[in-house]
Amino acid sequence: MPFNSLSYLFFLPAVFLLVSLSRGKLQWLGLLASSVAFYAAFRVPYLILALFFVTAFTFAAGIRIERSNTPRGKQALLVTGILGNLLVLVLLKYLPFFSYTLNSLLGLLTSELFFPQASVLASVGVSYYVFQAISYLVDVYLEVEKAEPHFGYFALYISFFPKLLQGPIERCGTLLPQLKEPYRFDYDNVRSGLVLFAWGLWKKLVIADRLAPALNTAYGDVHGYSGISLALATYCYAVQIYCDFSGYTDMARGTALLFNIELTENFKAPYSATSVADFWRRWHISFSRWILDYIFKPLQMYWRSRGTVGTVAALLVTFVASGVWHGASWGFVIWGALHGLYMGVAVLYKPYQKKIHGFLGIRKGRLLTVWQTVITFHLVCFAWIFFRANSLSDASFVVRSLVELPAGNLGLASLAKLINIYGRNDALIVVAALVVLLGVGALGNRVRLFESPVYLRWPCYLALVFMIVLLSTFHSSSEFIYVQF
Amino acid sequence: MGKLFLKLATLGAIVLTVMYFITGFLDWLSTESFRLEKPFWVMNQRGKSYDFAVIGSSRAENCTDVRTIEKVTGKKGVNLGVQGACFADNLIMFRRFLNNGNSTRVLLLEVDEYALDSRNSFLDPFKVQFYLPYLDDQWVQQIVADNISGTRYHLWRWLPPTKYIEYNTMYLTYCLQHGLGMMGFDFDKTGGSRLEANQAPFVFDAAWVIKNRKKEKTIDGKDLKYLNRLISYASERGVKVLLYTAPQYHEKLKYLENHRDFLAKMEEISHSCNIGYCNYEYDDLTRDPALFTDASHMNAKGTVLFSTKLAEEVRKAL
Numbered sequence: 001m002p003f004n005s006l007s008y009l010f011f012l013p014a015v016f017l018l019v020s021l022s023r024g025k026l027q028w029l030g031l032l033a034s035s036v037a038f039y040a041a042f043r044v045p046y047l048i049l050a051l052f053f054v055t056a057f058t059f060a061a062g063i064r065i066e067r068s069n070t071p072r073g074k075q076a077l078l079v080t081g082i083l084g085n086l087l088v089l090v091l092l093k094y095l096p097f098f099s100y101t102l103n104s105l106l107g108l109l110t111s112e113l114f115f116p117q118a119s120v121l122a123s124v125g126v127s128y129y130v131f132q133a134i135s136y137l138v139d140v141y142l143e144v145e146k147a148e149p150h151f152g153y154f155a156l157y158i159s160f161f162p163k164l165l166q167g168p169i170e171r172c173g174t175l176l177p178q179l180k181e182p183y184r185f186d187y188d189n190v191r192s193g194l195v196l197f198a199w200g201l202w203k204k205l206v207i208a209d210r211l212a213p214a215l216n217t218a219y220g221d222v223h224g225y226s227g228i229s230l231a232l233a234t235y236c237y238a239v240q241i242y243c244d245f246s247g248y249t250d251m252a253r254g255t256a257l258l259f260n261i262e263l264t265e266n267f268k269a270p271y272s273a274t275s276v277a278d279f280w281r282r283w284h285i286s287f288s289r290w291i292l293d294y295i296f297k298p299l300q301m302y303w304r305s306r307g308t309v310g311t312v313a314a315l316l317v318t319f320v321a322s323g324v325w326h327g328a329s330w331g332f333v334i335w336g337a338l339h340g341l342y343m344g345v346a347v348l349y350k351p352y353q354k355k356i357h358g359f360l361g362i363r364k365g366r367l368l369t370v371w372q373t374v375i376t377f378h379l380v381c382f383a384w385i386f387f388r389a390n391s392l393s394d395a396s397f398v399v400r401s402l403v404e405l406p407a408g409n410l411g412l413a414s415l416a417k418l419i420n421i422y423g424r425n426d427a428l429i430v431v432a433a434l435v436v437l438l439g440v441g442a443l444g445n446r447v448r449l450f451e452s453p454v455y456l457r458w459p460c461y462l463a464l465v466f467m468i469v470l471l472s473t474f475h476s477s478s479e480f481i482y483v484q485f
Numbered sequence: 486m487g488k489l490f491l492k493l494a495t496l497g498a499i500v501l502t503v504m505y506f507i508t509g510f511l512d513w514l515s516t517e518s519f520r521l522e523k524p525f526w527v528m529n530q531r532g533k534s535y536d537f538a539v540i541g542s543s544r545a546e547n548c549t550d551v552r553t554i555e556k557v558t559g560k561k562g563v564n565l566g567v568q569g570a571c572f573a574d575n576l577i578m579f580r581r582f583l584n585n586g587n588s589t590r591v592l593l594l595e596v597d598e599y600a601l602d603s604r605n606s607f608l609d610p611f612k613v614q615f616y617l618p619y620l621d622d623q624w625v626q627q628i629v630a631d632n633i634s635g636t637r638y639h640l641w642r643w644l645p646p647t648k649y650i651e652y653n654t655m656y657l658t659y660c661l662q663h664g665l666g667m668m669g670f671d672f673d674k675t676g677g678s679r680l681e682a683n684q685a686p687f688v689f690d691a692a693w694v695i696k697n698r699k700k701e702k703t704i705d706g707k708d709l710k711y712l713n714r715l716i717s718y719a720s721e722r723g724v725k726v727l728l729y730t731a732p733q734y735h736e737k738l739k740y741l742e743n744h745r746d747f748l749a750k751m752e753e754i755s756h757s758c759n760i761g762y763c764n765y766e767y768d769d770l771t772r773d774p775a776l777f778t779d780a781s782h783m784n785a786k787g788t789v790l791f792s793t794k795l796a797e798e799v800r801k802a803l
Contacts, residue, residue: 006636020486185486194493425658458496465500474651 193257200250205472504646541595564677
């Protein structure tokens with residue numbers, strides 16, 4: 001059940017009433033039942049089975065790890081727990097990719113299929129809760145957290161519906177205690193939650209979904225476009241994926257706040273980052289923290305004797321793994337590898353940065369910050385090309401077109417074609433919405449909406465509602481991009 | 486919690502009041518003045534008398550030239566065809582046309598394999614977005630209910646602002662264009678026909694046809710039901726119906742799975758309703774690729790030649 005669906009509009013108030021009206025000890029049960037119903041709404045029975053398996057298996061593994069007396073036993077249980085979870089992920093998400101790749105490689109020798117081509121199964125939400133389960137097992141193993149003895153609370157921690165489909169990937173230390181708190185109606189939380197939900201919905205429906213046709217048109221037929229139109233489509237994608245994903249996260253956080261639960265803030269103005277490392281501190285924060293803690297740090301420790309080279313190698317492996325997590329495609333792998341490469345180069349460059357800046361006469365200041373932001377944004381956009389393109393050959397065509405841009409091959413005719421297909425009205429609405437988004441971002445924490453007087457607050461509420469009602473693309477609203485990962 | 490509900494109710498009441506006002510305004514404006522899009526142009530015609538009217542989908546709108554038929558017959562006509570329209574669309578538009586004080590003696594109804602399998606043939610088979618202002622009309626309501634999901638229908642019916650919320654961009658754009666006095670295609674000048682402007686030479690590509698067909702074509706029961714209703718409705722209102730099928734490139738017929746069923750069904754309808762049927766799918770015109778813009782649509786030159794032939798049937802019918 002996507003957050004931007006009509007059914008969710010009925011589902012959410014029903015769950016809110018159910019939890020508000022149920023007595024203390026049964027509140028977790030209300031939330032758990034609602035979460036299962038929310039997931040079951042996708043009508044894919046094996047997904048419910050997978051969720052149940054991951055929950056039960058991780059719950060049992062966590063308790064056994066805690067009870068195990070020997071370090072070797074603990075370690076074996078941890079490995080078993082992680083492998084069990086990864087097995088679910090591989091079966092649901094990567095099997096079609098593996099069989100396709102093996103068949104393609106072996107197909108070079110013969111035209112016969114060696115492995116039956118696995119169908120692409122729906123794996124909505126699986127990568128998120130599997131990662132959450134793994135983090136739980138590692139935390140229990142490292143004795144950072146205690147194993148949860150109550151199966152109901154643990155099941156709710158894994159399946160809590162606001163974060164089930166697209167995260168944030170929550171650590172048990174932050175989410176579990178909140179789930180155990182008896183629910184008490186909190187007007188401020190509910191108000192903040194509703195406004196946050198509406199803001200996320202606005203980002204999704206007014207900006208992301210309105211941008212989608214332009215870039216889908218260009219990326220759907222890259223050979224029909226060139227130069228500036230492909231550059232524009234790539235910028236559009238950067239904005240779309242941000243508004244789509246951060247919009248979802250706002251809606252998830254808003255929903256959770258209705259139940260007094262604070263989920264991790266997943267985005268902090270990522271495109272204002274001044275380096276790729278800074279970008280990852282602001283983009284999909286719960287995921288970047290996860291890969292930092294559970295992939296990068298152990299690898300860095302393992303290769304610590306190799307110094308900077310070890311760190312660079314750890315970064316590369318971590319980001320390739322992050323690409324693979326996004327999906328079984330070479331485009332994602334290259335996207336991850338590019339980010340790893342950016343970070344690795346930055347690590348190697350760091351010791352010489354001061355000297356080079358000094359030599360070139362570059363001083364710290366606003367101009368340098370703007371320059372770094374622009375460069376970072378373009379590096380991120382370059383990687384998005386591989387993330388978004390339908391195939392590697394499409395991606396390489398886009399890159400070639402962009403490389404030819406400075407040579408004067410602007411492709412203005414294809415830009416006119418793109419604008420003609422897209423429509424000026426949509427473009428106008430998106431530009432206006434982006435101005436609002438940037439304006440709100442610039443105001444940041446300087447204006448506290450809920451503390452301002454009613455004659456300022458209410459027009460803001462009304463403006464938000466009317467912007468959603470009048471400017472959204474309800475008729476052609478698409479599913480959230482990150483739900484497929 | 487009471488405070489929250491009170492505030493939410495106040496917010497909801499303000500939003501709904503404004504939205505009801507906007508809904509009323511859009512209902513009024515679109516039924517009175519919108520003419521930029523063909524369906525609105527058809528449904529906003531008022532008090533005009535014609536000798537013949539053409540109706541159907543793109544092969545009526547684009548491949549039948551009213552002005553050529555007028556020239557040959559000396560009679561006055563109008564083209565009510567709309568690209569991608571199914572028979573349910575045609576029925577709603579034709580009824581609005583008659584109810585607005587317009588009249589016609591003969592209705593030339595274009596029927597083909599595509600219109601009888603609209604869900605597999607057209608991108609947007611039922612053009613519900615154009616009937617939003619008419620949902621108070623029980624007759625329109627019933628057809629809309631039959632063609633869209635129950636949830637959408639009931640939402641629109643009982644909470645009218647939701648219909649314009651769903652199609653907000655479209656109606657906001659119309660308002661903007663209308664306010665700015667922007668003119669779309671001049672249907673008044675052509676009598677509603679929109680001849681294909683594309684002059685590029687046509688080459689039949691069988692591989693493309695096979696690749697792009699969505700599904701095996703059948704005769705859709707719903708399309709057949711609305712075709713029969715349209716014929717009955719016209720007959721009840723004293724309008725003589727003449728069925729015709731516009732030419733399509735002869736090679737294309739091999740790839741239309743429902744072609745034989747279609748011919749048999751047309752024979753049956755023509756016989757049971759006692760109305761004429763002219764099929765131009767085997768006409769000599771279908772063999773000349775220079776007369777086509779694609780396999781199922783004639784270009785301007787082909788349309789004029791075909792309309793001259795069709796005019797003879799119109800003359801006989803009048």
